[in-house]
């Protein structure tokens with residue numbers, strides 16, 4: 041029994057690290073307000089983000105932005121109205137493209153995708169922790185099952201976020217084509233890299249574009 045308790049404790053620590061790991065591991069690479077580039081990047085983001093938020097179902101929400109130093113083009117939402125953008129995305133993307141990125145990440149926030157993913161992940165881990173009492177070592181199967189299942193859940197989230205992002209963009213005068221062009225640009229910049237966030241590889245960007253065209257042509 042002591043072995044079971046030890047395994048569960050180890051697993052509990054591992055799960056806690058996984059759920060909070062991304063933000064803390066990247067801490068050293070963020071550009072803070074003390075950096076001379078911060079004001080310029082923040083103004084650029086707010087010029088695209090604020091009209092999207094104003095046109096959304098929660099126009100009074102206050103978003104906190106973080107700027108991450110990276111050679112990759114990417115952006116992601118952390119939940120609780122926190123968005124991250126890489127410096128390379130901000131250097132390369134036009135205002136229209138950045139508006140599309142903001143619409144996509146705001147959609148993830150409004151649809152509470154981060155919260156839902158964490159709840160699902162914790163639920164899966166709990167099942168394996170209980171199973172471990174009866175089958176010692178079962179808790180380690182969570183290492184394989186959890187990422188596979190939660191990643192699958194993200195596929196539906198991406199499609200839902202694309203749909204809401206297009207609605208948000210259309211409310212402020214942009215077209216579906218503007219959003220499709222953004223996805224094509226992301227695909228060009230990403231190349232073969234698989235980085236998560238804006239570049240979630242399942243479904244692929246080509247699949248997402250095809251899905252949008254199928255929905256809008258019908």
Ligand SMILES: [Zn+2]
Pocket residue numbers: 144148197198201237238240
């Ligand atoms: Zn996304």
